[in-house]
Amino acid sequence: MKKYQTLLIGSLFLFTTSSHAGFADSIRELRNTIGQLSDTTKEITGVTKEVGALSGNGSEQATSAQYSSGQTLYPKLNNVSLYESASKSAPVIKKLTKSTDLVFTGKTHKSGFIQVTTEYGDGWVESHLIR
Missing domain, CATH: 1.20.5 (Single alpha-helices involved in coiled-coils or other helix-helix interfaces)
Structure with a gap:
């Protein structure tokens, strides 16, 4: 056992x-x-x-890639506002027509505006209204 x-x-x-x-x-x-x-x-x-x-997380990135500094652009439609600063509440310098020449300065704003030079002076336009 x-x-x-x-x-x-x-x-x-x-x-x-x-x-x-x-x-x-x-x-x-x-x-x-x-x-x-x-x-x-x-x-x-x-x-x-x-x-x-x-x-990127804003239109600033997309705008930079879309346009190059010195490029000539045009409004997509008539009566696009040219603003003094990158804000819809800023004073309007001029209402632009489709045939207005815009030269991109290379500056963008996170709010979706780009700075351009025109025959009316420098100003800001909404990038989605530009071609």
Whole structure:
């Protein structure tokens, strides 16, 4: 009977040890997977920030890429306002016609205005009204 008990205890010990080893391996694999997920998340966050910086968040970025300094532009329609500053509440210098020559100065404003030079002087126009 003593041999049987020793054999049974030994078997249980080996079984328990191998179970613990398997559990420890599973924990290690889980830690590695979590670490990889964390690294991937950090990479995605970095890429998202880079893409956000490239795309910009206002019309200022789009306007800069659309026109180059010194380029001749024209209003898309008649009665486009030429403002003294980059605001719709600024005084209007002149109402422009479709045939008015506008020369882009290279300055843009985050509110969607671009600065132009005309025969009436320098002023600001809304970029979405210009071609």
